[in-house]
Amino acid sequence: MSLTIYDISKKADVSIATVSRVLNGSPKVKEATRKKVMDIIDEYGYTPNSSARAMGLKSMKTIGILCADSSDIFLAKAVYYLEQNLQAHGYESLLCCTGYNMDSKKNYANLILSKKVDGLILVGSNFIGSTEEENQYIIDCSAKVPVMILNASFRHDNVYCILCDDMNSMYRATSEMYDSGITDILYLYDVLSYSGKKKLDGYRMAMQSHHAPDYEDLICKVPDDCKSIEAISDYVTEFASKSRPFHGIIAADDQLAIAAIKYAQKNGISIPDDLSVLGYNNSILTHCCTPELTSIDSQLETQTRSLVKTLLGVLAGQEMPQKTVFSGSLIKRSTTNF
Amino acid sequence: MSLTIYDISKKADVSIATVSRVLNGSPKVKEATRKKVMDIIDEYGYTPNSSARAMGLKSMKTIGILCADSSDIFLAKAVYYLEQNLQAHGYESLLCCTGYNMDSKKNYANLILSKKVDGLILVGSNFIGSTEEENQYIIDCSAKVPVMILNASFRHDNVYCILCDDMNSMYRATSEMYDSGITDILYLYDVLSYSGKKKLDGYRMAMQSHHAPDYEDLICKVPDDCKSIEAISDYVTEFASKSRPFHGIIAADDQLAIAAIKYAQKNGISIPDDLSVLGYNNSILTHCCTPELTSIDSQLETQTRSLVKTLLGVLAGQEMPQKTVFSGSLIKRSTTNF
DNA sequence: TTGTTTTGTGTAAGCGTTTACATTTCATAT
DNA sequence: ATATGAAATGTAAACGCTTACACAAAACAA
Numbered sequence: 001m002s003l004t005i006y007d008i009s010k011k012a013d014v015s016i017a018t019v020s021r022v023l024n025g026s027p028k029v030k031e032a033t034r035k036k037v038m039d040i041i042d043e044y045g046y047t048p049n050s051s052a053r054a055m056g057l058k059s060m061k062t063i064g065i066l067c068a069d070s071s072d073i074f075l076a077k078a079v080y081y082l083e084q085n086l087q088a089h090g091y092e093s094l095l096c097c098t099g100y101n102m103d104s105k106k107n108y109a110n111l112i113l114s115k116k117v118d119g120l121i122l123v124g125s126n127f128i129g130s131t132e133e134e135n136q137y138i139i140d141c142s143a144k145v146p147v148m149i150l151n152a153s154f155r156h157d158n159v160y161c162i163l164c165d166d167m168n169s170m171y172r173a174t175s176e177m178y179d180s181g182i183t184d185i186l187y188l189y190d191v192l193s194y195s196g197k198k199k200l201d202g203y204r205m206a207m208q209s210h211h212a213p214d215y216e217d218l219i220c221k222v223p224d225d226c227k228s229i230e231a232i233s234d235y236v237t238e239f240a241s242k243s244r245p246f247h248g249i250i251a252a253d254d255q256l257a258i259a260a261i262k263y264a265q266k267n268g269i270s271i272p273d274d275l276s277v278l279g280y281n282n283s284i285l286t287h288c289c290t291p292e293l294t295s296i297d298s299q300l301e302t303q304t305r306s307l308v309k310t311l312l313g314v315l316a317g318q319e320m321p322q323k324t325v326f327s328g329s330l331i332k333r334s335t336t337n338f
Numbered sequence: 339m340s341l342t343i344y345d346i347s348k349k350a351d352v353s354i355a356t357v358s359r360v361l362n363g364s365p366k367v368k369e370a371t372r373k374k375v376m377d378i379i380d381e382y383g384y385t386p387n388s389s390a391r392a393m394g395l396k397s398m399k400t401i402g403i404l405c406a407d408s409s410d411i412f413l414a415k416a417v418y419y420l421e422q423n424l425q426a427h428g429y430e431s432l433l434c435c436t437g438y439n440m441d442s443k444k445n446y447a448n449l450i451l452s453k454k455v456d457g458l459i460l461v462g463s464n465f466i467g468s469t470e471e472e473n474q475y476i477i478d479c480s481a482k483v484p485v486m487i488l489n490a491s492f493r494h495d496n497v498y499c500i501l502c503d504d505m506n507s508m509y510r511a512t513s514e515m516y517d518s519g520i521t522d523i524l525y526l527y528d529v530l531s532y533s534g535k536k537k538l539d540g541y542r543m544a545m546q547s548h549h550a551p552d553y554e555d556l557i558c559k560v561p562d563d564c565k566s567i568e569a570i571s572d573y574v575t576e577f578a579s580k581s582r583p584f585h586g587i588i589a590a591d592d593q594l595a596i597a598a599i600k601y602a603q604k605n606g607i608s609i610p611d612d613l614s615v616l617g618y619n620n621s622i623l624t625h626c627c628t629p630e631l632t633s634i635d636s637q638l639e640t641q642t643r644s645l646v647k648t649l650l651g652v653l654a655g656q657e658m659p660q661k662t663v664f665s666g667s668l669i670k671r672s673t674t675n676f
Numbered sequence: 677t678t679g680t681t682t683t684g685t686g687t688a689a690g691c692g693t694t695t696a697c698a699t700t701t702c703a704t705a706t
Numbered sequence: 707a708t709a710t711g712a713a714a715t716g717t718a719a720a721c722g723c724t725t726a727c728a729c730a731a732a733a734c735a736a
Contacts, residue, residue, distance in 0.1 A: 017715070017717080028714060049692055052692030055691090056692080057694065070408070071415045073411065073414075073622070077409045079408060079433075080435060094430060095431060097422060284567075287568065344723095354686090354723080366683070387721085390691090390723040393691045393724085394691065396724095
């Protein structure tokens with residue numbers, strides 16, 4: 001059995017309060033005592049029990065992280081950065097992957113409602129907005145702990161959002177492609193999460209403001225059952241066979257963009273001469289294809305740093321901005337000419 | 339402030355023991371009482387405090403997961419599967435990313451030694467073997483909780499290993515390439531983790547058993563500072579300019595293989611006609627390049643399922659196999675001819 | 677009825693900490 | 707020496723839960 005603070009106190013011939021003080025770096029301990037206690041601790045290898053500690057402190061020093069699927073390249077990066085940041089500030093993280101089917105939200109109910117966490121981070125915009133019930137859920141959580149949302153906006157007390165201005169980023173990127181002379185741009189997306197909607201809005205806004213005709217015909221939604229790159233590229237092929245010609249594809253994420261590249265390659269379309277392709281997220285996938293993929297970087301690392309900073313501020317009782325917006329930047333590679 | 343079991347007991351006009359029993363599904367509660375308590379709980383939205391619960395139960399129902407970098411594609415998948423499996427069995431997971439620099443092992447010391455976890459999972463073979471001191475660390479941990487190691491072998495009491503027979507997988511893949519007529523095969527690797535060593539051994543063994551001449555000259559270690567795909571492919575170009583010709587590249591993981599493909603493309607070498615390329619892990623990257631990458635699948639999902647099953651068995655006091663080995667399978671795509 | 681199980685519920689101790697408050701020790705000023 | 711206050715340490719309650727044990731109620735047998 002593990003040693004307790006009590007065992008240490010006896011061995012060191014002091015009270016448990018003193019041991020606790022040493023452990024917590026209280027200034028009111030004589031140097032000699034501190035050393036004596038520390039020596040015993042080192043010798044016997046005592047480590048505090050954090051459940052007990054949590055009871056005493058009424059805080060777990062733990063943050064819950066909810067994300068749909070931590071094996072998704074983008075989300076995995078986000079989770080990783082968050083984890084690193086939290087750890088650097090003495091917090092642990094409790095990861096919980098909810099999956100995309102929102103009805104199984106009881107899954108993560110467990111975590112949050114067991115309220116051992118001091119705060120909650122929702123990673124990815126797919127937590128927002130599908131149904132009223134879901135939003136209510138976030139509100140309920142925010143009643144117990146501060147809720148941080150990465151990559152989506154949600155206005156409510158005790159809810160803080162850190163995000164990239166996806167709409168604007170997409171607007172600018174689309175405009176840039178348009179201005180370079182490509183006026184028939186296909187927009188490729190799958191699920192319409194919060195940020196998914198914003199991106200689509202950005203595309204639409206850009207096309208509209210350039211008076212592009214009938215761009216709605218070039219908006220291609222990949223069916224839900226097309227998950228693999230191959231299936232997506234097949235779907236694009238099918239879509240292209242029925243739609244009017246296009247010379248640009250803007251995809252809602254890098255994986256879709258890769259599928260677009262595959263589509264072009266299978267159909268003998270040359271990139272970027274006959275077709276420009278643009279991805280989103282600037283993930284490692286951009287380097288894996290040939291030509292390498294132009295993509296929009298949403299500054300994920302900066303966002304996560306800001307998120308943790310905000311969260312710590314909130315936990316410390318400070319007033320913090322409820323919404324922090326970063327702007328994405330276009331990383332030009334070889335699937336585009338501009 | 340959150341409600342406690344005490345509040346509920348008063349509202350329901352029963353004792354806290356009864357509430358606790360209801361909560362824990364004890365059979366010795368009258369149906370009427372159970373309903374009364376449940377109604378109150380639902381009405382007021384009580385949720386148990388898991389720190390307190392952990393103190394009572396002397397178990398956190400939490401498993402610590404240690405991995406170097408959860409944003410690595412392979413590790414992220416592993417972590418995800420583990421998380422899912424644990425959750426399905428009522429356990430939570432505490433993720434801790436240690437980074438690759440082992441001297442900062444104090445980082446994860448925190449986690450384990452705070453022993454709130456019921457078990458520990460080490461994800462990835464880079465936890466094993468570099469130094470004696472590191473191994474000692476694992477032994478120390480295993481004295482407190484069962485230690486599960488994914489993807490590496492380590493023989494010790496209370497340590498359980500689940501892994502893929504990387505050596506054999508690599509041996510078979512190399513042999514298959516060799517037998518297809520490609521006898522000058524370059525082996526590309528970066529860090530030599532436990533499984534990294536095994537893979538290299540497998541390559542060597544295959545080359546040796548086929549009496550391939552001077553294959554040691556074709557073993558290419560990427561320097562530690564070559565992290566990006568681009569840097570790696572440049573390094574391969576440089577290596578190739580000095581080495582004798584080769585017509586196959588076997589890489590220790592998919593990312594290295596992608597870099598190999600990039601090398602070929604930059605130098606006008608046609609894949610698979612002039613050069614066959616083989617990756618490892620069968621990650622999503624295999625679908626991103628053109629031609630698509632032949633790779634070895636190490637059955638990660640099966641492994642993780644087995645790991646969790648073993649862990650739960652150990653926690654339940656059952657006798658469990660200390661070592662479970664799966665074998666990888668070659669997934670043939672278009673970077674190879676065989 | 678009375679005694680004997682069986683079943684359901686309550687009481688209280690314990691889990692390992694933190695910390696307000698009480699107490700002791702010690703240095704300094706008188 | 708003695709009083710005084712500061713510094714160091716100890717005592718004990720609290721945190722919210724589980725559970726062994728004690729006890730009461732209900733069900734059954736005689």
